[in-house]
Amino acid sequence: GAGVSQSPSNKVTEKGKDVELRCDPISGHTALYWYRQSLGQGLEFLIYFQGNSAPDKSGLPSDRFSAERTGGSVSTLTIQRTQQEDSAVYLCASRGAQAEAFFGQGTRLTVV
């Protein structure tokens, strides 16, 4: 596609439920990044992929968070047993041969 696409754009879930957030990167981009932006906070690095591999998972906040990427394209960020502190905007970005990454519009997650 023309840009990075994230779905859903908004998600409200009950505490304790699992959620899946999807990212469709720009076609041909090999690097993919996930970040979390909490209200009034900066961008917190979560994980990045090079192809289907995740060389750096150091930013995942807990073992409730996991991510995968298949076919070198779509990525899914899964949060199990959601907590209220998981409420944030989750941003995905992809990068091709150029140095900079391009961002999607984000998924706003609200845990009630």
Next chain:
Amino acid sequence: AQSVAQPEDQVNVAEGNPLTVKCTYSVSGNPYLFWYVQYPNRGLQFLLKYITGDNLVKGSYGFEAEFNKSQTSFHLKKPSALVSDSALYFCAVRDMSRDDKIIFGKGTRLHILP
């Protein structure tokens, strides 16, 4: 590990005046440096980057940034601010000698006063 510091949470500038948004970084190897802008309820938009070469780089919307290796800084500048420049600005660094992740600062909110 690489890191980015944006020392100002907020910067206020009168319209028509020059603006500067500060950024310092720390990496063990050679840095790629970036500035992004975020308008309300929008994703991040790429503004400009430093890879190599001239220390002064020019980007979108009349913005420019100056790379200073000795001070490990990459301040964002614009000669004449517009009200429409009001937004949240993020500085970011990628360390090419270690791995490929991009680390962002906490952001600086820029208010341009009419």
